[in-house]
Amino acid sequence: MQFDIATPQRILFGPGRAREVPALAAQFGGRVFLVTGEFELPGLDMALALEAGGLEVVRFAVKDEPSIPLIADGVERARGAGCDVVVGLGGGSVIDAGKAVSALLTNGGELFAYLEVVGQGRPLVNTAAPYVAVPTTAGTGSEVTRNSVIASPEHRVKASLRSPLMIPRVAVVDPDLTCSVPPEVTASTGMDALTQLIEPFVCARANPMTDALCREGIRRAARSLPRAYADGRDRGAREDMAVASLFGGIALANAGLGAVHGFAAPIGGMFRAPHGAVCARLLPFVFEVNIRALARRGASADALRRFDEAAALLTGDQSAAAHDGIQWLYRLLGDLCVAPLSRFGLVSADVPSVVAHARKASSMKANPIELTDEELTEILTRAI
């Protein structure tokens, strides 16, 4: 057995811990590049808090999922202002934007040189500038991952900037920050978290440490996602989802993902569709087709047992089998009102090109079994 775990130097978890960010940032520098979303967080003005802590603040707002031009703009502003520490406060879009800026602050040249798939994929050489990542959604786990997902509008694809050198220095996970997330976003981000726990658990590169995190995370997400969706102020449910998201991030960064994320990369680049909503819709179909493919092609009993165990964790029933997990996931999609992919403009004519791109996506390589074009086509057609 071999595995390799990389995480931030510190992970601070708990309600109210966002108040510690100014002191943490001050350990790394005096001029903060503060990346935020365009929404207001009740009771927290991070720019004011940083200034009150004696720091200079340069603000940068991120409206959508990050793109190459947005990152280029951010790097130019951060460099121009001489920022020496980056703080990201927002959903995965904001956290990823801050992560890419922190990486490029210490590694010269253009983003394109380092970008996977559409760029030159050159490795980063220098450790990223100190980055304090503070998520406000419970979904991506990006505060602990080594990649930043960036859209290339020109290529109509999303690709990652990826290196262990860009893992945030500190992750501050304060579940209270997620209480203002509206139900639809709670559903899509929460399903992203659940997917990022199930895919690493059944994937080809699972290891005992990520398994332990996945078991705990799946249990918590399964019991609390419907509650957080029904009542955003349910702090217990928000706390469970924040744990699930954090554990999913560590798991995906240190094991791998699978076909759901293999599809999500091209779909997110070709259509205006929130990442979590795409993952949510694909998850049960991928789960079902993977089980069938493993059974048909004589996979090891261990690979199939993992799906049974995932089903037991989801349903809370120790005697559950993989099939019960599929039914549970279909029901959850209905309860959370997850829309079919046609809502984002996907039609049957798009299937061949999405399948061709998905096959090349880095996440697809960790899927528990290599799926055929027919199987990938079936998944996507059913999800549309």
Ligand code: NAD
């Ligand atoms: P998001 O960051 O795009 O946020 C979704 C919406 O919620 C936005 O409108 C945002 O303004 C709003 N929002 C965020 N926090 C809020 C709050 N507390 N209160 C009210 N509104 C709030 O969505 P996301 O799902 O968190 O992130 C998606 C991005 O993350 C995608 O680009 C995806 O590709 C990427 N991603 C990255 C990783 C990684 O490891 N780097 C993993 C998965 C996904």
